[in-house]
Amino acid sequence: MSTVWYFAYGSNMQPGTFAGRRGITPLRALAARAPGWRLTLDKPPLMPVGESFANLLRDEGAETYGVLYEITPDDLAHVELTEGVLIDNYQRIAIAVTALAAPEPMRAFTLVSDRRAPDLKPSVRYMSLLIEGAETHGLPAEWIAMLRALPTCASSPEAVAARSLLDAALAGIRRRRD
Numbered sequence: 240m241s242t243v244w245y246f247a248y249g250s251n252m253q254p255g256t257f258a259g260r261r262g263i264t265p266l267r268a269l270a271a272r273a274p275g276w277r278l279t280l281d282k283p284p285l286m287p288v289g290e291s292f293a294n295l296l297r298d299e300g301a302e303t304y305g306v307l308y309e310i311t312p313d314d315l316a317h318v319e320l321t322e323g324v325l326i327d328n329y330q331r332i333a334i335a336v337t338a339l340a341a342p343e344p345m346r347a348f349t350l351v352s353d354r355r356a357p358d359l360k361p362s363v364r365y366m367s368l369l370i371e372g373a374e375t376h377g378l379p380a381e382w383i384a385m386l387r388a389l390p391t392c393a394s395s396p397e398a399v400a401a402r403s404l405l406d407a408a409l410a411g412i413r414r415r416r417d
Contacts, residue, residue, distance in 0.1 A: 242266060243315050244347035246336050248278055248305035249293030250365060251318070252372025257308070261321050265308035269338040270376045273349070276334065277301035280389060283356035285328055288397040291359035293369065295351045304382040306372065307338055307347055315348060322350055339377075360392040 250256045258264050275297065282294035295303060310318075315331075322329050329350035336347045361369075366389060373383045 241312060242309050243312055244336070244345060245308045245310055245315055245318060246271060246273060246305050246334065246347040246349040247308060247372075248273070248295060248303050248349070250368040250372070251308075252306045252376060253368040254372070254375060256368055256372070261318065263308075263310060263314045263317060265310050265314075267307075267309040268376060269307040269309075269340065270304070270378050271307035271336045271338045271347075272302050272304050273334055273336045274302045275299050276303045278303040279355070280361045281355045281357045281359065282352050283354055283359060285323060285326070286397070289359065289395040290362045290365065290392055291356055292361065292365065294355070295349065304373065304378045306376045307336055307345075319350070324350065328352065328354075339379075360390050362394045363391045364394050366391050 247257065251261065273295070276295045277298035279294045279296050280291050282292045284290065284292060319325070319329075319331060324331055329352045331348050332351055333346050334349055335344045337344050366386065370383060370386050373386060
């Protein structure tokens with residue numbers, strides 16, 4: 240079976256999101272960092288609901304921590320489907336990453352977007368997913384403290400309604416996939 244590496248830096252770090260909501264059980268999950276990339280929380284959603292999501296920005300002096308998942312190519316296609324790559328919500332790119340337990344660099348796919356809305360903040364709920372994922376996978380304490388310190392907003396009623404619709408759509412996609 241062929242496999243690929245996928246670098247998650249947002250809510251997909253959290254097992255309930257990746258395995259539960261997306262329905263993907265990785266073969267391996269490793270704490271990792273992506274040198275040359277800065278985490279931003281300025282990606283607007285597809286529907287205007289008043290909050291933002293995680294994104295990466297090329298920055299040679301920065302690094303972003305996340306989770307490196309070993310998955311199948313079909314799983315990667317499913318990540319892309321559920322993250323809206325086909326409708327230009329994100330684009331898949333290959334980047335250099337390093338697992339924290341193994342110093343040799345490797346290539347992984349990740350998702351980034353050119354869409355930015357610096358006036359938006361992530362919701363408290365969304366940031367709790369990032370923090371839980373970072374803690375679960377043993378990311379550095381300094382990284383987790385940085386995530387905890389980021390400004391957040393309350394989820395709007397529109398965001399709650401949109402999330403409910405998206406969860407129903409994802410459940411349907413999972414059922415067809417299984």
